[in-house]
Amino acid sequence: MAPNHPVLECKKLAQRYRVRGGHQVVFEDLDLAIDGHQFVSVIGASGCGKSTLLRLVLGAERPWKGTLRSCGEPITHPDRTRGIVFQKYSLFPHRTVVENVMFGLELSRTYLAQKWLTWPWYRSRQHRQFRAEAMHRLEQVKLHEHAGKYPHQLSGGMQQRVAIAQALIMKPRILLMDEPFGALDPSTRESLQRAIVAAFHDQQTTIVLVTHNLEEAVYVGTRLLVLARDPRTPAAGSRIVVDEAVRQGAPLDAPETQELLAHVRHAGFTD
Amino acid sequence: MTARPRFRSIIGSPLAPATRGVLGAAGVLLVIAAYSYYVHRHELAGGNPRFSPGLGQLWIALGELTDVDPRTGAVPFWTDTAASLWILARGLAIGIAISAALGIAMGVWSTVHAMAAPVVTALAKVPPTALIALFLVVFGATGDGFKIALIAFGISPTLTLGVAMVARAVPSNSIVKAYSLGASTAGVVVKGILPQIVPQIVEMIRLAVGPAWIYLIAAEYVNASEGIGHGIVLSMRMVRIDHILVYVIWLALLGTAIDLAFHATSRLIAPWAAARKAD
Numbered sequence: 001m002a003p004n005h006p007v008l009e010c011k012k013l014a015q016r017y018r019v020r021g022g023h024q025v026v027f028e029d030l031d032l033a034i035d036g037h038q039f040v041s042v043i044g045a046s047g048c049g050k051s052t053l054l055r056l057v058l059g060a061e062r063p064w065k066g067t068l069r070s071c072g073e074p075i076t077h078p079d080r081t082r083g084i085v086f087q088k089y090s091l092f093p094h095r096t097v098v099e100n101v102m103f104g105l106e107l108s109r110t111y112l113a114q115k116w117l118t119w120p121w122y123r124s125r126q127h128r129q130f131r132a133e134a135m136h137r138l139e140q141v142k143l144h145e146h147a148g149k150y151p152h153q154l155s156g157g158m159q160q161r162v163a164i165a166q167a168l169i170m171k172p173r174i175l176l177m178d179e180p181f182g183a184l185d186p187s188t189r190e191s192l193q194r195a196i197v198a199a200f201h202d203q204q205t206t207i208v209l210v211t212h213n214l215e216e217a218v219y220v221g222t223r224l225l226v227l228a229r230d231p232r233t234p235a236a237g238s239r240i241v242v243d244e245a246v247r248q249g250a251p252l253d254a255p256e257t258q259e260l261l262a263h264v265r266h267a268g269f270t271d
Numbered sequence: 272m273t274a275r276p277r278f279r280s281i282i283g284s285p286l287a288p289a290t291r292g293v294l295g296a297a298g299v300l301l302v303i304a305a306y307s308y309y310v311h312r313h314e315l316a317g318g319n320p321r322f323s324p325g326l327g328q329l330w331i332a333l334g335e336l337t338d339v340d341p342r343t344g345a346v347p348f349w350t351d352t353a354a355s356l357w358i359l360a361r362g363l364a365i366g367i368a369i370s371a372a373l374g375i376a377m378g379v380w381s382t383v384h385a386m387a388a389p390v391v392t393a394l395a396k397v398p399p400t401a402l403i404a405l406f407l408v409v410f411g412a413t414g415d416g417f418k419i420a421l422i423a424f425g426i427s428p429t430l431t432l433g434v435a436m437v438a439r440a441v442p443s444n445s446i447v448k449a450y451s452l453g454a455s456t457a458g459v460v461v462k463g464i465l466p467q468i469v470p471q472i473v474e475m476i477r478l479a480v481g482p483a484w485i486y487l488i489a490a491e492y493v494n495a496s497e498g499i500g501h502g503i504v505l506s507m508r509m510v511r512i513d514h515i516l517v518y519v520i521w522l523a524l525l526g527t528a529i530d531l532a533f534h535a536t537s538r539l540i541a542p543w544a545a546a547r548k549a550d
Contacts, residue, residue: 058447058451059450060443060447078447079450079451079453080451080452080453082451084447084448084451086448088444089442089444089445089448090448092448092449092466092467093467093543094466094469094543094544095466103462104452106462107449107452107453107458107462112458150543152543167451167452170452
């Protein structure tokens with residue numbers, strides 16, 4: 001990990017999808033660099049390509065053109081340096097809450113090799129450490145009492161807390177979140193927003209959060225990206241129309257926030 | 272006095288366990304009563320009781336069937352049952368092994384799916400009983416080989432397609448998530464996908480046990496020296512309807528027991544699936 005490379009770097013990034021009778025360009029010539037300890041909110045109307053951007057960064061799909069690098073290394077497939085929290089299906093239904101959180105730790109190559117080479121005499125001290133670490137994470141999100149439950153026994157907000165703990169325990173360089181709070185009720189949503197901001201400061205990780213909620217984007221982020229399509233040239237795909245630093249946690253009614261919101265709405269984002 | 276509002280139970284509303292039990296027992300009694308009525312009418316019409324054995328006759332038939340054969344010193348009913356179950360178990364085991372391996376490979380790798388799906392789909396359309404003649408030649412008329420092959424071949428194509436479908440239905444988010452937690456491709460399959468679909472696979476195996484019995488009995492009709500199908504054929508030759516009916520009831524009980532065993536296994540290995548709501 002060379003020190004002078006940004007955590008995430010997209011150059012001339014482009015993506016298109018096959019549609020009937022040709023291709024639909026999602027975006028083209030997208031340049032983006034994210035460095036250091038940033039909380040980047042990506043926002044845009046549905047269909048603007050914000051989830052596509054996230055999937056590209058994750059490595060879950062390959063770009064049409066352009067390059068994607070994380071700390072100088074090309075991104076070719078999803079790996080443990082980039083964590084992800086989806087809106088749904090982030091947890092494994094066959095694992096209890098604590099097993100879900102420790103899943104990533106159990107998948108480490110050295111642990112698996114040790115486990116298989118010493119089978120069946122394997123008595124895991126390390127496994128107990130993993131469990132203890134997972135329990136510690138669960139305590140931080142106040143879910144340790146639910147450690148033995150299965151995901152379907154938890155509410156949506158609790159499931160997302162577990163999913164965040166599950167991703168953060170791997171200490172990823174970047175934590176990606178795809179509308180993580182989209183299916184939650186407003187009060188749960190708010191408490192999770194506070195929780196993720198707190199985790200952002202504790203963990204010193206870079207976070208990229210995709211949302212369609214402008215207030216959420218402004219509230220949690222330190223940097224705001226707005227993706228929008230120019231209505232005059234719909235075939236050209238989306239561009240980054242706003243890229244602004246934001247004061248994280250600023251009250252919504254503060255004049256500067258209102259100014260920013262007005263600017264964003266003017267620049268292309270309309271609900 | 273105020274009238275208590277009468278609630279209409281809507282479709283899909285659950286029943287109390289006791290009510291379910293009573294209704295289930297009532298269903299069984301209803302079938303027995305209907306059969307007894309049929310026997311009674313047949314008797315009144317002067318029919319031959321040989322063709323419509325009453326409950327008492329069936330009981331006696333069970334006694335006859337479970338008599339010790341003085342020549343061999345064994346009870347043919349039990350040895351037939353054991354022989355049939357042993358063939359069934361081996362046929363199922365081979366069929367399940369093939370289907371699970373191929374189905375999961377098809378579910379995980381699109382290339383394998385693209386290559387195997389047309390063949391397997393076509394094979395699933397071949398009535399397995401049409402292959403009895405072929406299997407008799409290939410695996411030999413004597414011994415269990417052709418019966419095991421018939422069962423394995425009979426259940427595998429459909430089971431394979433089912434397993435593949437279930438494996439492909441695992442949300443791609445779940446797979447991406449496993450990769451992002453550091454899993455290798457093998458890790459994703461073994462720890463991420465497989466445990467999730469085990470309960471559904473067990474469910475499909477349960478459904479495959481029914482057809483497996485069909486192929487077994489069909490094969491035993493054709494050629495066997497023991498087994499339940501063989502016992503039924505012998506009863507048929509001697510026109511012992513009562514014996515045939517005892518075999519049929521026995522088959523129903525065995526099938527139910529196997530079904531319950533699979534159900535219990537599924538609950539044991541995947542306790543999370545039982546209470547999980549479909550989302």
